[in-house]
Amino acid sequence: MKKKVVLKDIAKEVGVSIATVSYVLSNGKDGRIGKEVTAKIKKVAKELDYQPNLIAKSLKSGKTNTIGLIVTDLSNPFYAHIARIIEDEVTQLGYTLMVSSSDEKAEKSWNLIKFLMHRQVDGFIIVPTAESEDQIEHLKEKKIPFVLIDRYFPEIPSHHVVVDNYTSAYKVVENLIQTGNTKIGILTQGNSLSHMKERTRGAIAAMEKHHLTINPTWLKEINFDSVEEDIAKGIEDLLTGDDPVTAIFFASNSLAIPGIKKVNHLGLKVPTDITIASFDQGEAFDLYYSPITYVHQPLSDLGKEAVHILTTEIASPGSGYQQVNLNAKMVVKESSRKDLIF
Amino acid sequence: MKKKVVLKDIAKEVGVSIATVSYVLSNGKDGRIGKEVTAKIKKVAKELDYQPNLIAKSLKSGKTNTIGLIVTDLSNPFYAHIARIIEDEVTQLGYTLMVSSSDEKAEKSWNLIKFLMHRQVDGFIIVPTAESEDQIEHLKEKKIPFVLIDRYFPEIPSHHVVVDNYTSAYKVVENLIQTGNTKIGILTQGNSLSHMKERTRGAIAAMEKHHLTINPTWLKEINFDSVEEDIAKGIEDLLTGDDPVTAIFFASNSLAIPGIKKVNHLGLKVPTDITIASFDQGEAFDLYYSPITYVHQPLSDLGKEAVHILTTEIASPGSGYQQVNLNAKMVVKESSRKDLIF
DNA sequence: CTTTATTATTAAAACGATTAAACCTATATT
DNA sequence: AATATAGGTTTAATCGTTTTAATAATAAAG
Numbered sequence: 083m084k085k086k087v088v089l090k091d092i093a094k095e096v097g098v099s100i101a102t103v104s105y106v107l108s109n110g111k112d113g114r115i116g117k118e119v120t121a122k123i124k125k126v127a128k129e130l131d132y133q134p135n136l137i138a139k140s141l142k143s144g145k146t147n148t149i150g151l152i153v154t155d156l157s158n159p160f161y162a163h164i165a166r167i168i169e170d171e172v173t174q175l176g177y178t179l180m181v182s183s184s185d186e187k188a189e190k191s192w193n194l195i196k197f198l199m200h201r202q203v204d205g206f207i208i209v210p211t212a213e214s215e216d217q218i219e220h221l222k223e224k225k226i227p228f229v230l231i232d233r234y235f236p237e238i239p240s241h242h243v244v245v246d247n248y249t250s251a252y253k254v255v256e257n258l259i260q261t262g263n264t265k266i267g268i269l270t271q272g273n274s275l276s277h278m279k280e281r282t283r284g285a286i287a288a289m290e291k292h293h294l295t296i297n298p299t300w301l302k303e304i305n306f307d308s309v310e311e312d313i314a315k316g317i318e319d320l321l322t323g324d325d326p327v328t329a330i331f332f333a334s335n336s337l338a339i340p341g342i343k344k345v346n347h348l349g350l351k352v353p354t355d356i357t358i359a360s361f362d363q364g365e366a367f368d369l370y371y372s373p374i375t376y377v378h379q380p381l382s383d384l385g386k387e388a389v390h391i392l393t394t395e396i397a398s399p400g401s402g403y404q405q406v407n408l409n410a411k412m413v414v415k416e417s418s419r420k421d422l423i424f
Numbered sequence: 425m426k427k428k429v430v431l432k433d434i435a436k437e438v439g440v441s442i443a444t445v446s447y448v449l450s451n452g453k454d455g456r457i458g459k460e461v462t463a464k465i466k467k468v469a470k471e472l473d474y475q476p477n478l479i480a481k482s483l484k485s486g487k488t489n490t491i492g493l494i495v496t497d498l499s500n501p502f503y504a505h506i507a508r509i510i511e512d513e514v515t516q517l518g519y520t521l522m523v524s525s526s527d528e529k530a531e532k533s534w535n536l537i538k539f540l541m542h543r544q545v546d547g548f549i550i551v552p553t554a555e556s557e558d559q560i561e562h563l564k565e566k567k568i569p570f571v572l573i574d575r576y577f578p579e580i581p582s583h584h585v586v587v588d589n590y591t592s593a594y595k596v597v598e599n600l601i602q603t604g605n606t607k608i609g610i611l612t613q614g615n616s617l618s619h620m621k622e623r624t625r626g627a628i629a630a631m632e633k634h635h636l637t638i639n640p641t642w643l644k645e646i647n648f649d650s651v652e653e654d655i656a657k658g659i660e661d662l663l664t665g666d667d668p669v670t671a672i673f674f675a676s677n678s679l680a681i682p683g684i685k686k687v688n689h690l691g692l693k694v695p696t697d698i699t700i701a702s703f704d705q706g707e708a709f710d711l712y713y714s715p716i717t718y719v720h721q722p723l724s725d726l727g728k729e730a731v732h733i734l735t736t737e738i739a740s741p742g743s744g745y746q747q748v749n750l751n752a753k754m755v756v757k758e759s760s761r762k763d764l765i766f
Numbered sequence: 767c768t769t770t771a772t773t774a775t776t777a778a779a780a781c782g783a784t785t786a787a788a789c790c791t792a793t794a795t796t
Numbered sequence: 797a798a799t800a801t802a803g804g805t806t807t808a809a810t811c812g813t814t815t816t817a818a819t820a821a822t823a824a825a826g
Binding site: 086088089090100101104105108109134135136137138139140141142143 | 781782783784785
Binding site: 137141146159180 | 475476477478479480482483488490497498499500501504505507508509511512515520521522523524525538539540541542543544681684685688706707708710711712713
């Protein structure tokens with residue numbers, strides 16, 4: 083079993099000190115070392131296939147060139163997509179990404195943050211869970227750079243990059259109203275979080291603006307731990323209650339997918355029996371027989387902005403919080419275009 | 425700006441040596457250190473909120489407790505799902521995951537591997553790209569533990585975990601034949617890779633077994649860099665050529681999604697106009713008006729097996745190669761059940 | 767009252783790199 | 797000839813931890 087080649091090995095082989103080798107191999111430009119020695123060191127380094135040990139370098143420099151990304155669920159295509167964009171972005175800047183999923187659990191998130199801090203990551207990009215304010219405060223106390231994405235805590239000043247959830251929800255619900263719906267069910271999840279609050283607020287604002295009376299039972303909050311059941315029950319309620327709705331707005335893709343399944347299962351036709359719109363994109367939306375109207379979040383911008391803010395913060399800490407609100411695009415398709423169908 | 429708390433700080437505060445502190449904090453059980461001292465060190469450590477520096481630990485121990493995962497594209501739900509499973513598995517074992525995407529490019533993959541090696545990852549889980557044999561050989565030479573998943577190189581002995589692609593493809597194509605199709609188009613991608621070879625071989629074997637004559641133009645290889653175009657053209661060819669097919673087998677989900685879009689676009693009805701089946705699961709498959717027949721890969725088993733093999737190899741290297749072939753499940757739905765529709 | 771065993775603690779080296787400062791040596795300057 | 801300057805290289809400290817081997821202190825044994 084060959085040992086790893088380290089600077090010492092090269093130094094010994096060439097007959098110089100470790101420092102000299104280090105200078106040649108890292109500060110190539112600097113030219114402080116004589117020509118022949120430089121050449122010989124480079125030659126030997128290549129021959130022995132020297133590979134630098136970034137752990138040692140990190141210990142010395144205090145920088146790991148590593149970024150921790152915490153999403154709620156990497157297997158959710160929405161977050162996977164964000165992760166991929168962030169990955170590309172940080173890789174290009176010479177960073178490596180450590181990805182983890184919190185499953186919307188504050189405790190898991192806490193563990194991940196602590197673990198990655200021990201690993202000395204240079205910074206975090208986080209999709210914060212409910213009740214994780216203390217974790218964010220902790221990062222601030224410890225002066226660890228971080229950027230929140232998708233959601234944030236209005237009462238805690240921090241960098242964040244989110245979409246304009248209020249306006250997007252407003253527009254999409256307005257679209258539902260304009261196609262003739264006056265009774266609209268809204269499925270949400272994680273209502274204590276900023277993004278959901280905003281989406282709900284936007285949806286209701288649209289209804290109020292159009293002078294619709296809102297029945298509180300039309301708002302269904304879905305529990306993270308019992309999505310399937312809650313959605314099945316919620317949709318049945320919405321459609322068979324005293325005051326049935328004619329349209330449903332799903333406030334995220336993870337609600338829409340099982341939701342649409344349920345609608346299929348009930349044998350309802352979209353958009354004739356029921357009108358549908360959703361937040362987030364999903365490959366299933368386009369393939370559906372009645373393609374789903376949705377709010378398309380600019381994931382690429384979101385990821386890039388977050389990385390940019392984070393790396394700037396890492397490079398020069400403490401120069402004011404960047405708080406970015408991105409515009410989302412509403413994509414209107416058949417699922418909410420009764421006008422076109424009839 | 426408070427500095428980080430290190431062992432030295434605790435030592436100074438308590439009035440003992442660094443070594444003593446280290447003993448107490450890492451070998452808690454060992455009890456070599458006196459009771460009162462132990463108690464005091466623990467107390468001070470808590471007070472100062474000491475957090476161990478895992479980088480320093482890694483340098484000393486030569487272990488980083490870090491695993492590199494290289495998939496072809498994290499934004500592909502198939503790989504995202506695998507990544508999530510692997511993440512859960514390694515997290516539980518105290519490892520952290522570094523995830524990267526190779527985009528099916530050997531060069532990218534090479535860079536990622538080198539980069540992660542410099543970072544001293546303890547091992548790799550890799551979805552190998554075409555022409556990356558040298559990278560695999562390199563890892564073997566350097567004695568870096570790794571496990572290949574999804575595909576492998578038959579000529580290079582190594583750990584790997586894959587599904588039984590041959591049998592799965594055989595079965596699904598046989599299903600297409602049994603529902604009355606004699607002319608079946610096959611869309612593949614990355615044909616030099618083991619999994620695709622096996623899927624193609626299985627598909628053809630099924631056709632031969634049932635004495636169908638196979639027209640070579642029915643086999644369409646899709647280029648990674650021009651998926652949309654190739655698929656559009658391929659499907660048009662298949663359906664409008666001299667010898668049009670009545671069924672299409674998509675050899676992966678990344679072919680099926682754009683493929684089905686194209687089928688929709690052409691205004692063809694599934695399964696009446698055309699029968700469809702695919703490899704891999706996808707949330708769109710179930711939601712499609714004519715749910716797609718597919719091969720369901722046991723991703724959970726695949727991920728868990730890979731992690732298990734890798735961590736065992738890390739713990740005790742060089743005890744023979746584990747080569748696992750998992751059975752996949754065929755899920756027959758309407759897209760290939762003409763019998764049920766008529 | 768030595769000697770030996772036992773317990774508690776620490777000094778120091780090591781992991782693999784970086785880097786400020788010191789140290790030669792040879793040439794240029796006065 | 798004495799001194800300054802520059803070029804080339806090395807010494808040694810440092811990052812935060814672990815761990816071997818040594819030491820000091822105390823108790824038990826002879």
